[in-house]
Amino acid sequence: MQIYADNAATTKMSRTAIDAMLPYLEEIYGNPSSLHSIGQRAKDALMEARQRAASVLGCQAREITFTSGGSEADNQAILTAAAIGAKTGKKHIVSTAFEHHAVLHTLDALKKQGFEITLLDIRENGLITPNQITEAIRPETCLVSVMYANNEIGTIQPIPEIGQICWEKGVLFHTDAVQAFGHLPIHVTEQQIDMLSLSAHKFYGPKGVGLLYCRRGIPLTNVIYGGAQEGGKRAGTENVPGIMGMTAAMEEAAANIERNRRKTVLLRDRLIRELSAIPHSILNGDQEKRLPGNVNFCFEGVDGESLLLMLDQKGIAASSGSACASGSLDPSHVLLALGRPYELALSSLRLTINENNTEEEIDFIAASVSETVDKLRKLSPVWQDLLSGRRDFVTKE
Numbered sequence: 001m002q003i004y005a006d007n008a009a010t011t012k013m014s015r016t017a018i019d020a021m022l023p024y025l026e027e028i029y030g031n032p033s034s035l036h037s038i039g040q041r042a043k044d045a046l047m048e049a050r051q052r053a054a055s056v057l058g059c060q061a062r063e064i065t066f067t068s069g070g071s072e073a074d075n076q077a078i079l080t081a082a083a084i085g086a087k088t089g090k091k092h093i094v095s096t097a098f099e100h101h102a103v104l105h106t107l108d109a110l111k112k113q114g115f116e117i118t119l120l121d122i123r124e125n126g127l128i129t130p131n132q133i134t135e136a137i138r139p140e141t142c143l144v145s146v147m148y149a150n151n152e153i154g155t156i157q158p159i160p161e162i163g164q165i166c167w168e169k170g171v172l173f174h175t176d177a178v179q180a181f182g183h184l185p186i187h188v189t190e191q192q193i194d195m196l197s198l199s200a201h202k203f204y205g206p207k208g209v210g211l212l213y214c215r216r217g218i219p220l221t222n223v224i225y226g227g228a229q230e231g232g233k234r235a236g237t238e239n240v241p242g243i244m245g246m247t248a249a250m251e252e253a254a255a256n257i258e259r260n261r262r263k264t265v266l267l268r269d270r271l272i273r274e275l276s277a278i279p280h281s282i283l284n285g286d287q288e289k290r291l292p293g294n295v296n297f298c299f300e301g302v303d304g305e306s307l308l309l310m311l312d313q314k315g316i317a318a319s320s321g322s323a324c325a326s327g328s329l330d331p332s333h334v335l336l337a338l339g340r341p342y343e344l345a346l347s348s349l350r351l352t353i354n355e356n357n358t359e360e361e362i363d364f365i366a367a368s369v370s371e372t373v374d375k376l377r378k379l380s381p382v383w384q385d386l387l388s389g390r391r392d393f394v395t396k397e
């Protein structure tokens with residue numbers, strides 16, 4: 001059996017998204033800045049795509065900037081707020097400890113430039129409260145940036161409430177909605193979001209394309225300088241095929257949210273139930289307020305990386321944490337932020353399923369994980385120490 005359970009890392013493109021791209025690879029390949037008709041046809045398509053993307057998000061076309069993906073959109077949103085803050089002497093930013101590295105590393109760079117960063121504690125369930133935001137905002141705060149849903153543990157933050165608080169306090173609010181889009185209803189105007197990042201390859205669109213919604217009146221800062229594309233705020237020949245594929249994927253995902261959610265939640269809860277039966281396992285992140293397809297566990301005494309590789313041999317594609325952190329031996333910053341001890345954080349497994357998985361696949365995943373955890377524990381010196389009492393268990397039986 002081949003089972004793909006790593007949809008938080010990236011998704012397989014939908015047929016709709018591929019079909020939407022093909023004409024712009026094969027026929028209408030002109031540069032939208034060219035004056036000839038093949039260029040102008042590409043320009044028309046781009047205009048139409050911007051309008052369609054705006055309709056899905058509940059904003060105006062001119063509030064959409066197409067980018068190379070989620071990372072670029074996150075960088076541009078944060079640097080925009082920082083530039084505005086620097087001009088008015090407001091150099092304090094509020095965010096959380098479990099943001100994506102595209103946010104955290106941009107904040108690190110701003111810290112070196114004299115910004116003060118408050119990273120809110122996400123507590124043991126992986127959620128912040130609106131009250132934490134209220135208390136963290138100061139007169140010199142220029143930005144609040146909180147991700148809509150987390151890429152590792154799938155927890156969903158109270159975004160409309162945070163939007164309301166920021167609006168009342170007159171502070172810019174950015175949300176990285178890369179994982180949330182296609183799973184949760186998003187309307188930037190109703191939810192009082194000033195800036196929002198999306199990435200197409202997380203919702204069955206192509207890789208290397210995303211967008212930044214930025215409310216009108218907020219002057220965007222360039223991350224890439226050059227030509228006058230995207231209103232002069234993002235230089236570079238537009239990725240027209242990618243943008244067309246993303247727009248089609250956005251419409252498709254938004255139209256199917258409810259149906260996909262219902263199917264996926266049943267599969268997710270079945271998998272959580274089955275994996276919870278493994279002794280000394282613990283679910284990471286709140287069980288209710290989590291993305292429909294996200295399952296993330298720690299298995300005490302097991303090396304997460306070995307578990308991942310052995311599951312791959314059984315045909316199951318999973319993740320030990322975030323794809324960006326793989327290849328390094330550091331435990332996930334998200335699990336550490338949850339308060340998981342260092343050793344336990346290294347024993348994690350993330351399975352991100354979708355509506356196309358079957359119950360049979362879920363049962364096969366659960367049986368494979370159970371068998372592999374057993375096998376790895378038998379070989380693990382840490383597990384022997386736990387059994388003999390030389391080391392204390394952190395998790396319950």
Ligand SMILES: *Cc1c(COP(=O)(O)O)cnc(C)c1O
Binds near residue numbers: 008069147202208209
């Ligand atoms: C994948 C991801 C990103 C980065 O998006 P890219 O398009 O791969 O640059 C940013 N934030 C979150 C939450 C993500 O899951």
